[in-house]
Amino acid sequence: MGSPLPRDPIADAQRNWERHGWGEVAAPMAAITAIMRTQQILLARIEGVLKPYGLTFARYELLALLSFARSGALPMNKASALLQVHPTSVTNAVDRLEKAALVVRSPHPTDGRTTLIELTAEGRTLAKRATTALNNEVFGQSGFGDDDVEHLIRVLGDFRKAAGDFTD
Amino acid sequence: MGSPLPRDPIADAQRNWERHGWGEVAAPMAAITAIMRTQQILLARIEGVLKPYGLTFARYELLALLSFARSGALPMNKASALLQVHPTSVTNAVDRLEKAALVVRSPHPTDGRTTLIELTAEGRTLAKRATTALNNEVFGQSGFGDDDVEHLIRVLGDFRKAAGDFTD
DNA sequence: GCAATATACTAGGACATCCAAGGGTTTGGA
């Protein structure tokens, strides 16, 4: 989207914060901004790898989640909770996955309010292939050192827990 | 958006990866997924704080960037590069900020292709107030320890540099 | 047993991001 900048824009922002007397919060500001930017970079990589499979990250996540479910099916509200996205986002993803014949909607056997999302055979196959691609081209070459990975998992895990994501 | 889950869904995903023989990349996968989720949580907090000011994070970032520019003005392509977003995203943000009378578009004095974005007096005031709010309500209470903040800045800085964000 | 409340999903709208294309302006090499 652009060539490398001569200087780190986030480090510059941190300096600006300090220069304006906000030194107390300059570092957390920089850390948070860095997280936002890193997410953007990672998402772009992931989407790039998934594109040939006709998937986006949101759809892939749903497919992967289903592929780990015992029966290959989950209620929509369960998927929404586990993926931690708004129910309408799941509706959106399922609409498109269903159109691509990768999942099917089916009524819940006992609760008339609930809709089950079920993986089709093609859906399962594609999930597997996409996962292999992601493992090879993104997760296997994250660019993070092993120690840093462990540190990120711990620090961000604590953060997510404090934010109310899970009890555990 | 939902109540806390009984278990950390990302830790579960990591276990699933290991169980399927992808142990090599399970940890990086978990770290990357955690970054995505953390970004989502932080963005929601930021947007929540900015909403009373009629700003979104994208618009705030542009406003803040302009407020640090000597003249309070920047060419659109410069803003695009510094914010590291697609030019069309800047066009979109400027359209809305201009409608809110927080910035003004003006022609570049010597290059007819370029458009300058200029902060208005209200824009500058609002940027200051919004920044104070973010400093108090988000950056000042990030939930990250000081050491973790330093670590994040370093690790993510290295990552962004390796990704081609900047030379430095 | 029935009304009030809670849950589950979806439709419509606001925003943001990116990509692909198009029109105007500059730059540079023949």
Add this chain to the structure above:
DNA sequence: TCCAAACCCTTGGATGTCCTAGTATATTGC
């Protein structure tokens, strides 16, 4: 000098996310 290539911004389209209803089904409590 002059036209092709490069650059800048905008428009239009595809996606994703969230919020705010609105409809349908379950559960609760009196």
